[in-house]
Amino acid sequence: MPRLEMKPSARLAFYAIIVVVGIAAVAALASIFIAGEARTVLHGIAIFGTATGMFLGLVFAFVGESRR
Structure with missing residues (x-):
């Protein structure tokens, strides 16, 4: 499988997006666990x-x- 080559700024943006999505x-x-009402929270997660x-x-x- 070929390795994806990115510019340093694109790589930084890619990692930042992964970190933000993980934290969210x-x-x-x-x-x-805090809210107790899972349906509302799950709707928020879906959105x-x-x-x-x-x-x-x-x-x-x-x-x-x-890249073109």
């Missing part, structure tokens, strides 16, 4: 996941276009 996932899991997916799609589209 941990915070969402913690809020499930956040959709927004994150759209954002990552835009980021990867711009990174892909900048």
Whole structure:
């Protein structure tokens, strides 16, 4: 499998996105235990996941276009 080569700034943005999504996932899991009402929290996770997916799609589209 070929190794993905990125510019340092793109690599930093990629790692930053991974860290932010990881922290948000941990915070969402913690809020499930605190809130008690899991349905509301799960709806929030679903909305956040959709927004994150759209954002990552835009980021990867711009990174892909900048590599041409």
